[in-house]
Amino acid sequence: MADVEVNSWVDLIDALYDIPQTSLGRYRSSLLYRGVCDSSWSLETSLYRLGPHHASVEEPLLRSFRKYAEPGSLGADSLWMMLSMAQHHGVPTRLLDWTLAPRVAAHFATSNEQRYDRDGAIWCVDVVRARDLLPKRLRDILDREDAFYFSVEMLSGIGSLQELDAYAADGEFALFFEPPSLDARIVNQAAAMSVMPGASLSIAGFLEAHPDLWSRIIIPAKLKWEIRDKLDQDNVTERLLFPGLDGLARWLTRYYGRGPADDVDRAGSEVPREVPGEASPGQPGPR
Template identity: 60%
Template sequence: MQDIYVESWIDLQRVLYDIPMNQNSHMRHRSDFAYRGVADRSWRLETSLYRLGGDFTKVEGPLLRSFKKYADAGTIKDDSLWSLLSIAQHHGLPTRVLDWTVAPKVAVHFATVEYQHFDKDAAIWRLNIAESRKVLPDFLRDVLREEHAFLFSVEMLNKHIATLKEFDTIRPDDPFVLFFEPPSLDARIINQWALLTAMPNPSLTLSDFLAAHPSLYDRVIIPKELKQEVRDKLDQDNVTERMLFPGLDGLSQWLKRYYGPMF
């Protein structure tokens, strides 16, 4: 793993947006990275299901089954596996998937929005999607190639992996991570330019997988002394709860933070 330390707002922009012309993106300046911002650099990449603790692997099926069963009629319009995982994650159910974004400043927002963690250095995890595709099983790489796709859609995955049991039997001794785009369920997913990752075993953590594949990622470290300046300049750029969580809830979160005391 390579940690890249930044010393100023300008330095942060230089590091995050040093994107050379990309042959994989029709010779455009488009990043191959997915980004995830965390308020504390010591935090691992653990799913909400993993963080439940206890026998969390045994409750994954009952959680999803009950989520589908007790949801209000009509609220889950597609209950196929990958759509259901996306919807459940979006609404706070513990799942095996992790949230990422294509937008660097969205990741920086999540790394600097929690004042209770301003005494800790933040980190922006950057995972190279193009490189991670190289460690996928052959049939999944074939799907992307045949579809002329950079990322999986839920429709593509549902066609080839219909159940979690089936997913968990794919190359069990050689783990991999796949990226997929959730459906555009609402403006929140659209504005955050969200991506999701999943691994073929609920007990796996992405941190451990990346430790075994250090060439796939790096981290940009935002020192605690820089957090307030970065936060204020993100607000100036309108990268706020108001934009990323459209609606009255996001507006209220933004106003509470903006007008409230820092600590």
């Protein structure tokens, strides 16, 4: 599907919330979203980014994660709990993070000010259409549960990566699931995850082969400051999405950091800097 470039905040909201009414009279999206701060980035997993040897180290990575984790810290002893925990804590895995919340995706497309010279993007994937491409045994689970995508409990019958990979005998597919509510971060981010039945399989390649499954919203670099400030006004910030002192510190650093005036000051004069607890003239700070 072709990219959709937005040119204003209103365009972005229209694109994100173009949700048709269901047969029940509700407005429920069938999409999951992934925001990236650079539109040139592909949908590569953290495992794939390890390099050519990534497939051979997947099992040792997970085995070591299970071995050295503090007793009881991994919760239930299941593949899906372990994969979710590993991804959540930064271990390279074949999982990819998504969100049910459009504005959360917009946050991640605009959260890195070092990339404000690049266009951002929000990937949108239709999980209902993706469900139709699953092997029948997996589709039957979703049909029985009347669900768009899986919970980790629904996937309990798949106990190893080898068992998951065996499902690809009849063709590739992308499996989307909702991770357990490990902490407030996952809950507040409305997190979802995707996994492919093979460490080297690419969801980007899968989506390219099925253009009816996805679209991509392009956020021009010139629009990022406006979107970022309006998301802050909506409280879609690091303070909410990464609860705790670390998230608070990240939000404060960005909120009181460089602004567009710093980038366009061509006269050589010093641009007044905001400091925590003070607002620049005419600009209210957080209360």
